[in-house]
Amino acid sequence: MPPLFTPLSSSAETAYANVATGARQADLTRCVADLPGGFSSKTVSGKTYWYYQRKSPDDKVVQIYIGPDNSATLELMAAHKKADRNAGNEHLRRLSRAAIELGCPAMVTAHARILQRLTDHGFFHAGGVLIGTHAFLAYQNMFGVSWAHGTLTMDLDFAHPGKNISIAVPDSFTMDAHEAIDSLRQGFIPNNARTTFIKADEPDLQLDFVTTQGRSGDEPVLIKPFNIMVQPMRFMEFSIEDNMKGVLLTQQGPMVVNLPRPERYALHKLIIHGCVFRFNVTGDSGIVTAVPANVTRGVPAT
Numbered sequence: 001m002p003p004l005f006t007p008l009s010s011s012a013e014t015a016y017a018n019v020a021t022g023a024r025q026a027d028l029t030r031c032v033a034d035l036p037g038g039f040s041s042k043t044v045s046g047k048t049y050w051y052y053q054r055k056s057p058d059d060k061v062v063q064i065y066i067g068p069d070n071s072a073t074l075e076l077m078a079a080h081k082k083a084d085r086n087a088g089n090e091h092l093r094r095l096s097r098a099a100i101e102l103g104c105p106a107m108v109t110a111h112a113r114i115l116q117r118l119t120d121h122g123f124f125h126a127g128g129v130l131i132g133t134h135a136f137l138a139y140q141n142m143f144g145v146s147w148a149h150g151t152l153t154m155d156l157d158f159a160h161p162g163k164n165i166s167i168a169v170p171d172s173f174t175m176d177a178h179e180a181i182d183s184l185r186q187g188f189i190p191n192n193a194r195t196t197f198i199k200a201d202e203p204d205l206q207l208d209f210v211t212t213q214g215r216s217g218d219e220p221v222l223i224k225p226f227n228i229m230v231q232p233m234r235f236m237e238f239s240i241e242d243n244m245k246g247v248l249l250t251q252q253g254p255m256v257v258n259l260p261r262p263e264r265y266a267l268h269k270l271i272i273h274g275c276v277f278r279f280n281v282t283g284d285s286g287i288v289t290a291v292p293a294n295v296t297r298g299v300p301a302t
Contacts, residue, residue, distance in 0.1 A: 005145040015099035016141045020247040023254035093253040105140045112250035129258040212237040239268045
């Protein structure tokens with residue numbers, strides 16, 4: 001039987017650890033100052049107020065209130081101009097490319113662009129989870145291995161807890177997933193249920209949005225904060241609950257996304273396999289009990 005994976009070199013593992021640490025730190029300290037844009041002022045009732053103006057990923061102008069025209073606000077604006085945040089992003093980009101050159105698996109460029117656009121719109125910060133094949137591929141660098149060929153599909157699968165698992169989302173938070181996808185200008189067309197988006201000139205490339213299945217059955221559900229329909233799937237809560245942060249490598253820099261925990265991902269696949277092919281889970285308990293021990297070996301606690 002051919003090997004299912006090959007170990008990465010120690011230099012590749014070290015390179016990934018460096019970029020993953022930097023990416024997570026940058027994600028934790030991300031704020032308005034990281035957004036491209038500039039300051040603008042407004043005069044209301046004879047008083048001047050300052051705003052940070054930027055363009056959203058879908059080309060809409062967004063203004064964020066900074067403060068009144070006083071010394072504290074002006075000092076904050078001056079400090080922003082001195083800070084060179086672009087240098088930090090460029091450093092992470094170089095670290096990511098170096099890790100890829102050393103053998104760390106990277107995201108396909110076309111898929112990375114889609115993920116980056118959803119990241120820019122706040123999809124993962126609001127509770128979205130990357131699932132499916134791309135989550136499986138993301139585990140490679142975490143485990144320090146490279147999977148055997150034939151593991152890549154053209155689907156991008158995303159999950160959201162929906163109505164069945166409580167998450168903290170601010171009342172004012174909105175994210176239009178349709179606009180995020182349309183802003184890519186790649187010709188994605190939704191299916192009849194509006195839960196899957198298919199690229200018109202590349203039918204194999206599609207975006208699937210799913211959630212957990214509740215009492216309403218498998219009827220598509222509208223997730224209002226995302227303005228998108230999602231397809232309920234059985235046992236999906238097993239992968240979504242207690243998810244973890246993961247760092248994906250691309251040529252344009254690292255991306256921090258939410259991933260299912262590997263042990264949950266593996267067992268969820270076994271459960272689905274049992275439902276589809278009707279194998280005896282109890283009789284094959286040796287398979288089930290062997291998965292957590294192997295899939296979590298060498299994975300740092302998060």
